[in-house]
Amino acid sequence: MTTITTPPALGWGAHDTAALIWRSVRRSVRQLDTILLAVMLPVMLLLLFVYVFGGALDTGMDYVDFVVPGIILLTAGYGSANTAVDVATDMTGGIIDRFRSLPIRPTGVLTGHVVASMVRNAVSTALVIGIAFVIGFSPSASALDWVAALGLIALFVLALTWIAVAIGVVASGPEAASGFTFIILFIPYVSSAFVPPDSMPSVLQNIATYNPITPLADTVRGLLLGQPVGDTWQAAVLWCVGIFLVGRVAAGLLFRRSR
Amino acid sequence: MTAPVVVARGLRKSYGDLTVLDGVDLDVAPGGVLALLGPNGAGKTTTVRILATLLKPDAGTAHVAGKDVVTQAADVRASISLTGQFAAVDELLTGVENMRLMARLAHLGSREVRTRSDELLELFDLTDAGRRVVKTYSGGMRRRLDLAVGLLGRPQVVFLDEPTTGLDPRSRNALWDVIRDVVAEGTTVLLTTQYLEEADQLADRIAVIDHGRMIADGTATQLKRAVGSAHVQLVLRDGETERIATDGTVPDVRRILADVERRGVAVDTWEVRSPTLDDVFLTLTGRPAEPTEELVLATQES
Numbered sequence: 001m002t003t004i005t006t007p008p009a010l011g012w013g014a015h016d017t018a019a020l021i022w023r024s025v026r027r028s029v030r031q032l033d034t035i036l037l038a039v040m041l042p043v044m045l046l047l048l049f050v051y052v053f054g055g056a057l058d059t060g061m062d063y064v065d066f067v068v069p070g071i072i073l074l075t076a077g078y079g080s081a082n083t084a085v086d087v088a089t090d091m092t093g094g095i096i097d098r099f100r101s102l103p104i105r106p107t108g109v110l111t112g113h114v115v116a117s118m119v120r121n122a123v124s125t126a127l128v129i130g131i132a133f134v135i136g137f138s139p140s141a142s143a144l145d146w147v148a149a150l151g152l153i154a155l156f157v158l159a160l161t162w163i164a165v166a167i168g169v170v171a172s173g174p175e176a177a178s179g180f181t182f183i184i185l186f187i188p189y190v191s192s193a194f195v196p197p198d199s200m201p202s203v204l205q206n207i208a209t210y211n212p213i214t215p216l217a218d219t220v221r222g223l224l225l226g227q228p229v230g231d232t233w234q235a236a237v238l239w240c241v242g243i244f245l246v247g248r249v250a251a252g253l254l255f256r257r258s259r
Numbered sequence: 260m261t262a263p264v265v266v267a268r269g270l271r272k273s274y275g276d277l278t279v280l281d282g283v284d285l286d287v288a289p290g291g292v293l294a295l296l297g298p299n300g301a302g303k304t305t306t307v308r309i310l311a312t313l314l315k316p317d318a319g320t321a322h323v324a325g326k327d328v329v330t331q332a333a334d335v336r337a338s339i340s341l342t343g344q345f346a347a348v349d350e351l352l353t354g355v356e357n358m359r360l361m362a363r364l365a366h367l368g369s370r371e372v373r374t375r376s377d378e379l380l381e382l383f384d385l386t387d388a389g390r391r392v393v394k395t396y397s398g399g400m401r402r403r404l405d406l407a408v409g410l411l412g413r414p415q416v417v418f419l420d421e422p423t424t425g426l427d428p429r430s431r432n433a434l435w436d437v438i439r440d441v442v443a444e445g446t447t448v449l450l451t452t453q454y455l456e457e458a459d460q461l462a463d464r465i466a467v468i469d470h471g472r473m474i475a476d477g478t479a480t481q482l483k484r485a486v487g488s489a490h491v492q493l494v495l496r497d498g499e500t501e502r503i504a505t506d507g508t509v510p511d512v513r514r515i516l517a518d519v520e521r522r523g524v525a526v527d528t529w530e531v532r533s534p535t536l537d538d539v540f541l542t543l544t545g546r547p548a549e550p551t552e553e554l555v556l557a558t559q560e561s
Contacts, residue, residue: 023349094344095347101311101312102364
């Protein structure tokens with residue numbers, strides 16, 4: 001018989017979610033290579049852009065200052081997308097059946113992965129920003145600007161992670177899910193992340209204008225370089241909230257349907 | 260007779276045109292071990308998944324520990340554990356971490372999380388391996404850990420879905436020992452298997468399932484008796500096999516062998532054989548207990 005224990009102060013829901021967050025964070029610690037890749041890939045692109053292409057690009061400012069906000073978003077995007085692989089691993093192995101046959105709310109498993117993604121991304125974003133400083137990134141942001149910029153990046157990570165979770169739930173396996181990370185890697189190219197869109201042909205310019213990465217990159221860049229942000233931040237936040245809602249609802253529905 | 264802990268009546272399940280369960284009835288008495296025996300695609304896994312609340316039947320009812328598996332699924336989950344065909348453990352955590360995580364999720368008290376985990380690791384001979392990441396475990400160790408995880412919450416009923424499929428004979432024997440320990444503690448067990456020997460070794464009752472229907476139910480001895488008595492089997496030097504019925508007594512076997520000698524038949528090997536569950540399956544279904552390709556595909560779809 002199951003031992004009857006008194007529920008903890010915050011209830012079983014919080015207790016279960018805490019245990020599942022612990023699990024996902026542990027898994028991340030055991031896969032340091034994933035975090036390492038999530039740092040190395042953007043850093044290599046950063047070096048490539050700054051030292052190889054940067055000299056040929058006229059952005060009206062030091063190219064390193066222009067491109068670092070874009071690289072930070074790339075880091076966050078790639079790191080979030082990796083969650084799809086973890087979720088797909090759970091869904092296609094036997095462990096999801098075990099969670100489902102426990103007296104817990106099984107969606108806590110997904111919450112665990114999302115929180116672990118936030119933690120992983122905090123680490124990799126911090127490392128990428130640190131390396132950016134080493135190669136000459138010189139932001140002129142106030143403490144408040146930093147908080148706003150990092151807050152927006154965190155919101156972006158949260159939103160994109162939930163999309164990754166939804167994709168992980170429906171993916172046929174971890175390999176298929178990892179394809180998602182590659183798609184995410186290419187989205188920032190046709191946006192204002194690495195080059196000003198007005199240097200692009202008009203078709204791509206239109207795509208870049210409506211690419212959610214554009215308002216995000218513009219806002220983060222404006223905040224970190226101490227420039228006026230205007231109302232692009234509203235577009236950035238709205239995009240993130242929209243992506244979050246779609247991802248969250250889709251993940252929940254697909255997860256319930258997937259048994 | 261005590262009321263059964265697991266009861267199913269008229270379970271039906273189909274996927275499109277494919278009928279997987281076609282009216283399954285079963286009972287498991289408290290503390291009993293029922294083996295659900297059948298080839299791939301017979302409906303064993305589907306039955307277990309319904310009983311473990313992972314799947315809803317199209318028709319029929321099932322109760323586990325007195326609770327309805329559809330309308331009282333949460334209550335059922337509190338009194339069962341399921342060990343499936345795939346080891347449901349986290350590859351990236353250590354054995355100990357897996358145990359502690361699942362103990363917490365089974366809502367054990369904080370001290371019991373520790374004591375019960377250690378106790379089960381010891382029982383399943385995993386104490387030393389407990390500090391290692393599960394990715395480094397052998398198949399047999401993984402299944403043992405999987406089973407140990409399932410027992411953390413002291414479930415009243417344990418479902419084992421093909422617990423030894425894919426294991427080497429030594430690991431299989433080790434797992435059988437562990438399952439016997441579980442049974443000795445009074446836990447009710449429902450296991451599925453396609454190995455006739457496994458059903459014979461572990462179960463006190465065997466239900467034979469084929470094409471989603473129960474085709475026989477009884478003790479191993481009853482099932483064997485149903486297909487006839489023992490026989491002397493001769494493998495002749497020319498490769499032919501000859502079977503002569505016997506009651507298995509010494510004088511009778513001696514008489515048969517004397518008779519064979521008198522006939523001057525060149526015998527390579529001989530043995531007295533009781534009917535095996537293979538014979539049972541052959542008699543009941545008219546075909547051996549080998550999965551056909553079509554049936555394998557059907558299981559994968561379900």
